[in-house]
Amino acid sequence: MEITKLQLQKVQERIEPYIHRTPVMKSRLLNEITGTELWFKCENFQRMGAFKMRGAANAIMSLNEAQRKKGVVTHSSGNFAQALSLAAKSLNVPAYIVMPESAPEVKKAAVRTYGGQITECPSTLKDREETASGIEEKTGATFIHPSNDLDVILGQGTAAIELLQDHPNLDYVITPVGGGGLIAGSALAAKYFGNNCRCIGAEPMEADDAWRSMQSGRIETNESANTIADGLKTNLGDINFPIILENIDRIIRVSEEEIKSALRLIWERMKIIVEPSSAVALAAIIREKEQFSNKKIGIVISGGNVDLERLPF
Amino acid sequence: MEITKLQLQKVQERIEPYIHRTPVMKSRLLNEITGTELWFKCENFQRMGAFKMRGAANAIMSLNEAQRKKGVVTHSSGNFAQALSLAAKSLNVPAYIVMPESAPEVKKAAVRTYGGQITECPSTLKDREETASGIEEKTGATFIHPSNDLDVILGQGTAAIELLQDHPNLDYVITPVGGGGLIAGSALAAKYFGNNCRCIGAEPMEADDAWRSMQSGRIETNESANTIADGLKTNLGDINFPIILENIDRIIRVSEEEIKSALRLIWERMKIIVEPSSAVALAAIIREKEQFSNKKIGIVISGGNVDLERLPF
Structure with a gap:
């Protein structure tokens, strides 16, 4: 079933009273470090602290x-x-x-x-x-499944819709990939609300089921998932996977060290509390910075719910 | 020497190209907890991470x-x-x-x-x-002294000026008190840019030199200063103290436990990284919440430079 732009617009309209339109932040220092221009859609400031x-x-x-x-x-x-x-x-x-x-x-x-x-x-x-x-x-x-549900997927896509309404000329929107709801929704948002904007996923090497699924064309699972990005351990589902396969160019995998380092950059430089899962997208850009040189990139910061007793620093 | 509104306006104008106009954040949950309406002037997002x-x-x-x-x-x-x-x-x-x-x-x-x-x-x-x-x-x-210098004081006052320009009807502006530059500048800002807005200071009990100075009418020092609010250990100076004496109603003292608890609230609920010194102002409101009931209060979040290896959680 083909999703239409109108469907997405209606979703954005109907959930509006129940969510925050979250701010978009920039960081001069992170632009310098990456050689790109980054816009962070701060879903850590969303109600209950995440895009979900x-x-x-x-x-x-x-x-x-x-x-x-x-x-x-x-x-x-x-x-x-x-x-x-x-x-x-x-x-x-x-x-x-x-x-x-x-x-x-x-x-x-x-x-x-x-x-x-x-x-x-x-x-x-x-x-x-x-x-x-x-x-x-x-x-x-x-x-209601957390990620493999069409209404959930369309709802998650509204973060990228808002981001693209605020900044219509992004070259890329990058999101972490967990169960697939956010990336699938964001891909649809990029397709209908972007100006030739491509959506890319970012995933821990330790839980690279989505990357492998893209290679094999079928939903792969993780035998283990030893990653601090604890929101990204789950597999894709039969509803979001076809959307991802059709609309996502690629998924970039990053190491645990790269995730920790990106997490630290966001905390120290931007002064915002984000989950390790959110740092995976920045880690992907830093890992492949040559590819993204001088590009305008939107990053969906997925959330900010961390247990302060169990920080990786 | 009397400071004029024009002087403050000129300072705001001339430093503008060198600073960020920082965002003002709200938190529904912290409003509920305190029974007040709070506006947080986020100087943790200032260049180099603090109002200084x-x-x-x-x-x-x-x-x-x-x-x-x-x-x-x-x-x-x-x-x-x-x-x-x-x-x-x-x-x-x-x-x-x-x-x-x-x-x-x-x-x-x-x-x-x-x-x-x-x-x-x-x-x-x-x-x-x-x-x-x-x-x-x-x-x-x-x-150039960090706090006991008139140009420094006037510069620090611009954070509260911006806050009051954005939200002219605040009943109070509350700031932490360290060396006295921020509170003195904020008091002048409240006087000239507020609409009957009063400025109040907040200080750790463990470094309550300013509170004692207000009692005695002369600059007191701290014999010890065993507080996690490490920006607030310093004493007032002969340039900022007269401004404070004339313009500040009172200073509220808070315990280390109250500071830690307020710090945790800001990190967990607002998802922003602030220094322990910044949490002192919120701790003061929570300590005396009856007094502030239903008031509109601006809090200057002084900064967000923390050593992630040495967190108090």
């Missing part, structure tokens, strides 16, 4: 009244759990959140603050899916 | 051509060292910086990056003053 608020709001708004009454359920190790909780609260909808026991305490506490009802389970995908299914059956809530 | 850039630029611009050729010298444990170095570089003036050997490495490195020529010395005030005097004699450079 956008997709969550849009997904809930696509439900009918009867569905909304019964609520929504998801499994998420972090940001989407908070996003769905807060979006649901804003729209007066119950939210059931399945979280791995191992999730950072700061994220569990945030979900509770936003009114989400947590069910903990072991951290395997199988356990999470089974627990979520049980809640669906019991409550009649609608399952 | 303003005073440094203004002080150098007040020198004549012959003086500029010979350069400027100061002693500073941190931000003013960087500020004077960068302002001097921007204005093609040599900068000699006396720094205590114990200053954080990240701050020494920044001074070097900005072109400042560092001379290290023991950290006592006497050693710092003697070393700076030696450089003055040898080079003919002009000594």
Whole structure:
């Protein structure tokens, strides 16, 4: 099914009351270091601290009244759990959140603050899916996948839409690649709202399933995912992968050292708190700076929810 | 000598090309927590990461051509060292910086990056003053005090001027109190640019020299200063103290625990990196929240230069 520009515009319009139009920051020093001109779309300043608020709001708004009454359920190790909780609260909808026991305490506490009802389970995908299914059956809530859901994808794309509305002449939009929702939505935004703008993904070498998926043409998984970019460990899905395959030029892989170094640059130079996942996009530009020389690049800073007790510095 | 509004306007105008007009941020969550409406003037996003850039630029611009050729010298444990170095570089003036050997490495490195020529010395005030005097004699450079200098004070006041230009109806402007330059300049800004706006200071209990000075009517010193707000350990001076005495209603003192807790709130909730000194102002509001209930308050976030290896979390 072909997505249209009109669809994206309608999504942007309907979620607007529930999200912040986040600021776009620049850094003279990071421009000098990279030899490019960078615009950072600061979704770390988004409500609940990440772009995931956008997709969550849009997904809930696509439900009918009867569905909304019964609520929504998801499994998420972090940001989407908070996003769905807060979006649901804003729209007066119950939210059931399945979280791995191992999730950072700061994220569990945030979900509770936003009114989400947590069910903990072991951290395997199988356990999470089974627990979520049980809640669906019991409550009649609608399952909303954090990334492999068309309404979520279109919602996530609105960050890049805003960025391109503010700065229409970007050559590239670069985003980290986790479950594929952000990159798929951003690719559609670049296609319809850019002026010959290309969308590129950035991924940790330690969790390069999307890079391998682009090579093989089918969804690959990570056997291990030993990366500090903990938002990027998940695989692509059958809804976002075709969009990615069709619209993304390439995915750049970076090492853990490169991620840490880029993270430090953002914290120290820009004075903003971003998640390690957000630093992956800057790391990709630094790694391939010759290719990006003098280009105008938008970076989607995915979020800023970090556990201050467990910093990589 | 009475300062006039025109003087402040001229300072704002002349330093404008050398500084950023920093953004003002809000936080729904911090408004809820404090029961006030807060506007954060984000000088952590200022060039070199702190408001001190303003005073440094203004002080150098007040020198004549012959003086500029010979350069400027100061002693500073941190931000003013960087500020004077960068302002001097921007204005093609040599900068000699006396720094205590114990200053954080990240701050020494920044001074070097900005072109400042560092001379290290023991950290006592006497050693710092003697070393700076030696450089003055040898080079003919002009000594510029980090806080007890009228041009510096007027420069620092421009942060609050901008804040009040953006938000004219603030009831209060609150700043941390260290050497007294920021609070004195902000008090003048509130007087001339506010609409019945009062300026209040915030200080660590562990370095409450300014609070005691307000009580006694003379400049008091700290025998010890065991605070994480390391920018606030210094004493007031004979130039800024009269301005403070005349224009500041009161100084609120806060504990180390209160500073850490406010720091954490700003990092976690606002996703911005600020120095512990900057958190002192928010801590003061939280400590006396009944008094500030429903007030509109501007907070000058003094800076964001922290050593990521030595965080208090």
